[in-house]
Amino acid sequence: MNAGNGFRSEIRNGVIQDLAGKVAKENYGQYLRKLTLTKVRGFTGIEVSFDFPVTAVVGPNGGGKSTILGAAGLPYSSVPPSRFFAKSGKYDDSMQNWSIEYQLIDKGLNRKLPVLRTASFKRLKWNRTAVDRRVLIFGVERTVPASERQNLRRAVGSAFEAVRETHLPDQVIDQAEKVLAKPLAGFRQLFLDATDRLSIFSGVTANGDGYSEFHFGAGEASVIRIIAEVEAAEENSLILIEEIENGLHPVATQRMVEYLIDVAYRRKCQVVFTTHSNDALAPLPAEAIWAALGDRVMQGKLDVRSLRAITGQVEADVVVFVEDQFARDLVATALRRDGEMEMDMIEVHPMSGAAAAKNATLHHNSIPTTWQPAVCFLDGDQEDLADRDKHIYLLPGSSDPERTVLDNICSRLDELAAKLTLSLRLPLERQQRVVSVVRSRKTTNRDVHLIFQQIGEDLGFLSAHDVAHAFLALWANEFPERTTAIVDLIRQAQQREQPQQAPA
Template sequence: MVADYRSEVRPSVITDLETKVSKENYGKYLKRLTLRKLRGFTDREVTFDFPVTALVGPNGGGKTTVLGAAALAYKSVAPGRFFAKSGKYDASMQNWSIEYELIDKELNPRLSVSRTASFKQLKWNRTAPEREVLVFGVERTLPATERSKLKAAIGGSFAAAREVTLAPEVTEHAAKILAKPIEGFRQLYVDDAGKVSLFSGLTPRGDGYSEFHFGAGEASVIRIVAEVEAASPGAMILIEEIENGLHPVAAQRMVEYLIGVAHRKSCQVVFTTHSNDALAPLPSKAIWAALLGNVIQGKLDVKALRTITGQIEAKLAIFVEDEFAELMVTTALRSHGGIELDEIKVHAMGGADPAIKVNAQHNIDPTCTYPSICILDGDQSERANPDKGIFTLPGASSPEAHVLNRVLDCLDEEAGRLAVALHLGLHDQERVKKVVKERALTNWDRHMVWEQIGGDLDFTSGHIVKSAFLTIWAHKFPGEVEALVEAIGGGLPRRDSDTP
C-alpha cells in the first residue's frame, strides 16, 4: 500500500452511505445474494452493506464468480457474459442456482424483493428485474491497436462519423484520477450507430493524438468515467480487476471517485481486485474475500490472502482485529526475545468477526501447512477460547486505550525515552509530557489519539507515535508481554537455541 495514504473521502460520506444502505433508501439496490450452487461455492451468502464493494482473493478463488452472480440479478446482463456453456464440457453447470434479495421500489415500494437465477435443462432461467448495469471487463485495457473493432480507425483516410468533446465533469474526474489535465479530449465515434468509439487527446503543446497512442490505463480511466457519468442514477457498475493498467495511487483515486459516484448518484459498484491500494479507501464491511469455496467479509488484504493460501512460507499465522493490534503483537513478540519473527505472519482483519472466521477456516483447511491463531482486543475477552486458538491482548479495554493509559502511568519517568522514540530530542521531553497529557484529556476517540499527538509534535506521523508508545509499554510492562506469550504457548516458533 502507498505509504502514509490518506483518503480524500470524508468520513461523513462513508457514514452517510452506510446509513443509506441500512435504511434501504434506494430505488434499486442488490442487498444480498446466496450462492446455492455455483462453481466452487455451495450455500454461501454475500451481503452488500456498502454501495461500493470490493471482491478480493487468489487467482481461481471465485472473485469473478461472485461478480458475475451479482450481474445475473438483472435482465440487462446476458448470462453468457460471465457463465457461458461449452457443450458437453460444462455438464457441471446443471442445477446451478443463485438467490437474490433486492430493493426495487418499482416492484414493491415497501418490502424487499426475492428473485432467483438457475441453470436447468441446459439453459438459464431468471426472474430478473430491469436495471441499468455497466460492465467493464479486463478487455478494456487492451491497447487500441489490438482491438478488432477499431481496425476501421487505422489509416490516414480515417474520419470519425461523429466527434464529441468530453463533458466537463468527465474531464474533471478523469484528470484527478490520472493526475494530468485532459482538457480538449474528444470521443470519436467510428460507426454511425455510435457503438464503437475511441478517444483523442492533446499534448501540452496542443498537438492531437488518438487512443492508438494512449497508455492502456489512461484510456481505461477515461472510458469508465465517461460511461459512469452518462449512466442514470441508481445504475449498477461492475468492474473486473480495477487496478489494471493503473499506478497504485491512481487505483486508490479510482475507488474514491466511485465512492463519490455512489454518494451523488445512488449507484452501486462491485469490483474485483488483487490490489491492497484499491482497498484502502473502503470500510471493512465493503470488502469480501473469496477463497477455498468460502466467502469472508472484512479487510482481508492481499498479503493475508497469500498467507492463508500458503503462498508465503511461515510456521504460524496470527490474525488480529486492526493495524494497531498488529503492531502491538509484533512489538510484544520482538521484545520478548527468542521468537523467530520471520516465521510468523501477523495480519489485521478489520474486526473481531473476520479474524475469528478466517482463523477457523485456516485451521480446518487440509491444504494449509501451518496453523494459525487469533488474538482479539482486550475488550473481547468473553470470546477468548484457547482450545480454538483465540486469545486476547492485555487489558480490558481497546488496546489503544490500554497502551495510552499504561504510558500515562509512567510518563514522568519515561518522558525522555518517549521523546527519543518519537524522533525528538531529550530537550523535548517536557513538551512531550504536556502534549500527551492534554490529548489524553481532550481526545474522544482513542483510535485517533496517535495522529492527534503526532500533529501536536511537529507533525510526526501517527505510525511513529504508535510505535513509540508501544516501545515504552513493552519496556515498562514486561509482565504483560510475558503473559501474552505464555498464553499463546508452544505454537510460537522459536530460535533453535531457545527451543525447550
C-alpha cells in the same frame, strides 16, 4: 480515510455514512440488496449482502471474485448469463443444478417489499425471471491496447476518418481529469460506424498536436471510457467492473474508486468491482469489502496481502491475526523483545476488527491442507469472542491495546520519563515537557486510537508512528510479563504444529 501510501481520501465521512444509511433504509429505485450462492462453482449456501453502494470483491486467484461479480448481474435481463457463466459442452458438467437466490429493491415492481428472484441452471440452460435494469459491464478487455484490438483495425491508416465525432462532455472531462491528474481539454470520441457501438478517443498535446487512442496508455483509455459511459447512464444503474486497478497507477486506482463513490452519491448508481489492490480498498468502509476464499466469503476491511495467509498460502511456521495495525505492532514488538523466535517464520496480519480477525483465523485453521496454525489476538475488551480451544486469545489489559500501553506507562511515568524522552528521540532536558503532555493528553483524550498522534503534535509534530513505537518499545521492556504471555502462546502454536519430516 488514509491509505498505506499516505494518500488521503477526499470522500468525506459524512458521504460514506449517508450512502450506508440510504442502503439501510432501502432508499433506491433499484438496488441489488443480497444474493445467496445456493450452489455455484465452489460455493454452497454462501450469502453476500451489499451494505454499501460501492462493493469491492477481493480474493486470491481462483477464489471466486468473478463468480460473485457475475452473479450480481444475473438477475437483470440486460446481462446474458453466458457473459459470466458460459457452458462449454461436456466439459462443464458441474454447472447442473447451479442456483442463485436474490433479494432486490425495485420500486417499479413493489414499493414496499423486496423483490425475490432465482436464477438456476437446469436441463442445460439458465432459467430466470429477470428484471429490467441498466447494467454496465467493464471487463478486463477494456485495457487491451487499441493497436491489439482487431475490431479497431478499420481505424488504422492515413485514410481513416470517423463517421461521427464529438467533444467529450464537460462533466466527463472534469471527472476524468481528477482521476488521471492531467488536462483533457480538446479530447474527443470518434465513432467508427453509424450504430455508435464502436469508438476510439483522441487527445491533444500541450503543443496542440492531435493523437488517437492508438497512442494512449491502456489505463488512460480505460478511465475515460468508463467515466464517459457511466456519466451517460441513468440513475439506479448497476456498474460491474473486473479488476479495477488494471493499467492504473496506485493513486489513480484510489481516485477511480472515489469517483465511483461520488457517482453512487450523485446518481444513486450501484457498483461492484473485483480487485487485487489495497489501493482500491483504501477509500471504502469495511462493510463495502468482501473477500472470496474459494468456498466461503468474509466481509470486512483487510490487507490484500493477508489473503495468502487466510487461505494457507504461506511458508511461515505460525500465522497471527489481530484487529488492527497497532495490535500488529504490539505483537511484533513482543516477538522482537523475546529475541529467540525467528521473526521471518511468524507472519502477523492486521484485519478490520475483531470479527474479521477471528473469522480469518477460523478459516485458516479449517483448511485440511494447511499445516501451519493460525492464532488470533483480540483486544482486551473482546472477551465474549475469545475461545482458547480455537486459538482465539486476548491481548493484555481489558480495553484497547493503546489504552493498556498508555495506562501502564503512566502508572510509572515519573520513573520512566527519561527513558520515554530518549525513546521519542528528544533531548533529556525536555522530559518534564514530555510528562506534562502525556498527562494532559491522557486526561482530555476522547478517542484512544488518536492519542499517539495527539502527543506527537504537542511535542513538536512528531509522527504518530514514531510516538506509538516509542511507547511500545518502552512498554515491552518495562512490563515483560505482558509480552512474554503473548510470545508463549505463539511458541506453543509453533511447537504444536511443526510439519512432519518425510521418511528418508
